[in-house]
Amino acid sequence: MLLREKAKKESKVWYAFFMRKWLAAAHGWGNKHEWLLLLLVAVIVLRIPSLVTPHYYGDEEIYLVMGRAWRMGVPLYQAMFDHKPPLIYILAGIFPTIAAFRGMLLLMMMGHTVLFWKLSKLFWGEKNRNLAKWSSGIFVLLSSWPLIEGLIVNAELLMMLPITASLVMIWPNRKYGWKKYLLAGLVAGIGWLYKIPVMFDAIALALYLFIFRADTLGKSLRNIFSGGMIAYLGGFVLPLLMTFGYYFAKGHGNDYLGTVLTMNVGYVSSWSTSSYAFNP
Structure with a gap:
């Protein structure tokens, strides 16, 4: 009995010790990252209402239906059709309710906010920290604003995260080895799996980092x-x-190829469904 009481007291002492250490570390981190904490709180406050808002956007319905089909083993692009690559449907299958789906988006946008803040500091530098704050604040506001579809799960929001992560990895394009660029390209390539137009972002980044920033035409x-x-x-x-x-x-590779490439060529070139026909 005495040994048990002694063990309880010791466990309470250790618990209190580690809690104090953790709280002190959290307090110190918070003091150093006040603006980032403010951004994250803003993301949470802006997005929490979406977790209890009913379905109101057709694309989310499509993603959840495709996700349910994927979870049940139905062959996508053959028995079930939509024109996007598969990753957004897989996420919808893993998070099968509208609250879970939008909750996943909230967590991803919090991660994206951290990366965007880091990129803003790298881009503007220490001398222009206020510009980094302004740009990151505008990013949070626009990406979470309901009037411009910021609170729904759409491929545009999801595909931005890999691109930003890729740019953080190689900014400001020092003389990294090819393995670093390969890894950054792989990370950016995850955006392909959400929506095909992300290729324009990757091409623009490659042109800027490797061509436009060169000192001379020959080097470009x-x-x-x-x-x-x-x-x-x-x-x-x-x-x-x-x-x-x-x-x-x-x-069913031909079905996937025809959907993801052929259908998206018409989609990207016209931004409407009138320039192509779907024959499942």
Whole structure:
């Protein structure tokens, strides 16, 4: 009995010790990252109402239906159809209710806010910290504003996260090895799996980092075939190529190819459904 009481007292002492250490560490971190904490609180406050808001946007309904089909083993792009790559449907299958789906988006946007704040500091530098605060604040406001579809789960919000993460990895484009650029390209390539137009973001980043920032025209031309640019673009394309391989191995690669590429060419070029026909 005495040993048990002694063990309880010791456990309480250790618990109090670690709690004090944790609270002190959390307090110190919070003092150093006040603006980031404010941004994260803003994201949570702006997005919490969406967790209890009923369905009101058709695309979310489609994602959840496709996600349910994926979870049940129905072959996507053959028995079930939509024109986007598969990752958003997989997420809808993992988070099968509207509250869970939007809760997942809330967590992802919190992570994206952390990355965007870090990128803002890298971009503006220490001398322009106020500009970094303004840009990150505007990002949080616009990406979570309900009037411009900020609170619904859409592919545009999801595909931005890999692009931002990729840019943070290689900014400000120091002389990294090709492996670093390959990894950054792979991270950016995850955006392919949400929506095809993300390729324009990746191309713009590659042009800016490798071509436009070069000191001379000759260096710009040489950078077109540099190992870094080839590794970055190669890594970017690889995730989508892997999905092609997967669906061809499953036996309905032609359906996937026709949907993701052919259908999206018309979608991107016209931003309407009138320029192409769907024949399942």
